[in-house]
Amino acid sequence: MSSVRTSPVRAPSEASFVRAYIGLGANLGDARRALLDAAAELDHLPDTEVVAVSSLYRSAPVGYAHQPDFINGVAAVDTQLAPRALLDALLQLEQDWGRERSFRNAPRTLDLDVLLYGDRVVNEHGLHVPHPRLHERAFVLLPLAEIAPALVLPDGRAIADLLPGVADQDITRIEEE
Secondary structure, X not given: OOOOOOOOOOOHHHOOOXXXXXXXXXXXXXXXXXXXXXXXXXXXXXXXXXXXXXOEEEXXXXXXXXXXXXXXXXXXXXXXXXXXXXXXXXXXXXXXXXOXXXXXXXXXXXXXXXXXXXXXXXXXXXXXXXXXXXXXXXXXXXXXHHHOOOOEOOOOOEHHHHHHHHOOXXXXXXXOO
């Protein structure tokens, strides 16, 4: 997938755009197609532009293990949506794709997570940014490092420095078709 685009230079009046990173995941149906289509749909959210999309990666499920492998990726967006509004838009996309939340870590047709929202830390009911388990998951860190290799988390940790901590996780980059 790796359709990294460069972001246009924004005029000073557009200074309220924030770079956010969205985790993409699925393991039901045509998961690869779902992620490709969902990444394209992010570009249609209000006041939001996709500026980069990582390659896709296959990984074993976390938590509930009796389900198909996941396909994951990360998209970078520039958005004027507030963190809660962005999450609400992502949850609506999940619902449009038939996501059912039958139990924690259940199989899913589409999973979209706000991983990072600029350098903001958000702790609200149902919304925690940076994503609380971002640093533990190769299926987040590898695609994130691919599109933003110099990224530093709000707590000062560099993405590149977190990669050795997930090196033992089984993850495979999917070649483009």
